[in-house]
Amino acid sequence: MVDVSQHNLVPEHSVLDNGGVEAVLEDYGVDRTDLPKITRRDPALPDEAEVGDVIEIRRDSRTADNALVYRLVVDS
């Protein structure tokens, strides 16, 4: 089986620790549930990700160098 998360078009997904989550939520003034979602079964997720975790996705961007996106892992 191909490990999708290693494909060069799949950006880096990492689980944010609690402090990081707090900082992000503080930064944007949102609740955890207001974040964009990612399903638990998404093959790009790291193995340790669980429902309720916040994932940081780091994309390469031609204009912004790095584009950071945060997603909440949800069931289904």
Next chain:
Amino acid sequence: MSDQTPKEIGSVSFGLMDPETYREISATKIITADTYDDDGYPIDMGLMDPRLGVIDPGLECRTCGKHSGSCNGHFGHIELAAPVIHVGFAKLMRRLLRGTCRECSRLLLTEEGMDELRSRLVRTQQLGEDPQDVLKAAIRQARKTDRCPYCASEQYEVKHEKPTTYYEVQDVLVGDYPEKMAAAMQPGGSGDEESGDTGATSPQELAEETGIDLSRINEILSGEFRPRPEDRQSIEEALDVDLTEEDMNKLMPSDIRDWFEDVPNEDLEVLGIDAESSRPEWMVLTVLPVPPVTARPSITLDNGQRSEDDLTHKLVDIIRINQRFMENREAGAPQLIIEDLWELLQYHVTTFMDNEISGTPPARHRSGRPLKTLSQRLKGKEGRFRGSLSGKRVNFSARTVISPDPTLSLNEVGVPERVASEMTQTMNVNLQNLEDARRYVSNGPVGHPGANYVQRPDGRRLKVTEKNCEELAEKVQAGWEVNRHLVDGDIVIFNRQPSLHRMSIMAHEVVVMPYHTFRLNTTVCPPYNADFDGDEMNMHALQNEEARAEARVLMRVQEQILSPRFGENIIGAIQDHISGTYLLTHRNPQFNKTQALDLLRATQVDELPAADGENDTGEAYWSGRTLFSELLPEDLDLEFTSSAGDEVIIEDGQLIEGTIDEDAVGAFGGEVVDRVIKTDGSTRARVLINEVAALAMRAIMHFGFSLGIDDESIPGAAEEQIDEAIDNAYDRVEELITTYEADELESLPGRTVDETLEMKIMQTLGKARDSAGDIAEDHFADDNPAVIMAESGARGSLLNLTQMAACVGQQAVRGERINRGYEDRTLSHYEPNDLSAEAHGFVEHSYRGGLDPQEFFFHAMGGREGLVDTAVRTSKSGYLQRRLINALSELETQYDGTVRDTRDTVVQFEFGEDGTSPVQVSSGEENAIDVDAIADRVVEAEFDAEGSEAVAAAARPTNLSERADDRSAGLDLPPAAEAATGGVNDDD
């Protein structure tokens, strides 16, 4: 109305309505189906009862005392003789029936199950998902339960027969059970054969096996006693027969109402139903609200007859059946008749709500037209939401045919006088504009810059007529309002459908003109996708100062030159403009003074630059490139490759070398236009585009430009060459076919032999056409108009030229050679299974030479595909666009840079993930953002500004009105004003 203060809506709550509330708000009970009596007066407690509101002007409402227009109408009610199901909730009712106990009405889930659902409901709400999914999951779970966990009663399956009938499916004993049992007990009876037991079963054996008394067994066998369900089961097991059949027990609406009444509130809460506002039994109607007459006005026809609204017709039906139902029941009619009437009442109430239910014949008008009932009023494109609320017809709008006018600026629109004097702008008269206002009024409604209405400070509106205009003009004072005609310089909104992107609606400045069409500059055709073959466009006059200011600053054409789609200019030179600049700059022709001045006369340049030299006769001359350079900003430095293929070099605003064509000044990404708008601003870019267009028109008229059939002719020798090339191709195709028929053709990887042959033939013929084109091309001079247009990018391509002059080439349908028509052949002119080029749509002639009949037919086939494609594409993409807009319409970029929807859920953490506007940033795949250059420019501008702050501030254009710009620019034009236009970089 006007003295009411605006209110803010705090919240809106949707739910079911309690029948008691219906009765409370009802203005009257409706008992007769009649509407008007013989004298034409509405009958009391009839469908047109005056307490339900007024529609006839002059009458007073018996409920609120208001007159028609201000009385909104009042609901009445009909007491239904028997409960009836509301179709809109049929699905939810089915779910509740399946999910609750038939005896105790509790939700068929254990406490743990309910707890889990409760937490799931909270989570769903937090994540903003659909609570309906939770309900569905809960019902799915509850349906699996056979016995109620609370009262232990057995549950049966509920069958829903659309639209409004429900059955309980129960297993009951068949009528002929003794016969069945006897048959099974006979030797060789059912079941025993399989088990290999050939012997018969005696009643004694049966009694032993089932544990039932022998006497009881005998009673059962004789049909005197019906076995109890448990006994039945053991008998079934013992004899291996099925003694049951499915019995459909119809649930009457009254049963369902009783069932739902007992569902506890706590159990509903688990399903996401708020019992406070929506008790499930309210889904069964016992009382029907009657809409006010204002919602179903009757109209009086020319012959004095009254014609009632569809809803009224439907209500008449309901009341009639309702009365018959009651009469029959009181008379003690048989159950069968009562049930029939009940069903009829259900049908009428159902179609009153929705007349497009599948499986139910729609209720029809006497003429056979289906009635338009409640649901049909709301649904669809012409329904209340899409037709009356989201989309309304508007005042102050005009529509007419458009035509071109190259003398207008791209910011302007020519408005016919008739339109200008119909649509008005409100003038608030004060001491400053009193004179103007009086002049407008005294011109009357017919004279052009006139006025149509005036409004006195007391709010009274007076129509200006030709008779009273002089008199009225005297009376106009400060504080009045005057609705004056549109005049030059007013801002209006201009639109062409389909409005596919934001540049389909732009603000233009009015230029009032004679005749009957809207006039626009040809350079704004690309953003509107307009041409002048009969296109019509809409104009909207703006009615308040905020709208006008916003339109001016945000929507004016010059602010829309850059397209957010690809970040480059969408407005620029097109077609003849490009041919014109090409002619002017490609060979760099020379012009004498008269000619040079003539070329530049439509621009703001009123002084010629130094001459480029003298010709043989000693006359001074100016080159085309020099003249073009006059339009460029002083400090422009640019290098790029033109579409004609040569290097264009612009230094210090002088075109040193190269051809100005589509890649330089064209719409859709002309380098010069793009650079100028990004460094010097939209006003400068507007001036540039206007002047390039004007100069180009002068240039193309100077040289003359036409295209005729002779321009595509090639010498006979060349034609022979082309014929030879095509003959060669035919030979190669013939070879391919022989190899194929000899089964010697080798297939390409992943393709069959047939496909390989087709591909190779297509390839060969494609090459043949290309080489024919190459031969033809060699014989066209560089000044051939078709070549000029193709090379400059003005219109057409070399392929078009090839098709006109050399060979039209292979015609294709669905990407393949033409293969359809008769059995095994395309036309009866060919042998069956002929694989040759000409039998499958290869057109070897040119358009100029003329196609032979078969070729013409194949060509029409290929052409038809294109037409069908565009027709299909437009409808498909229109629907796609609608869905996309609906999905994205409420997303909004917040002040913190995030993009969020209306629930404040984050969609993007930074707009476009980089927070930049595609219109403001110029970068492509190959050219990244040149940060250094931008920094240099800003710093330079900063230092320059320090020295000449006063001068720069004075010369900066207002950017608000083209006319204001021109006035200020007229004072001192280039170089000083031009350089200051950009503001950012003046480095002289």
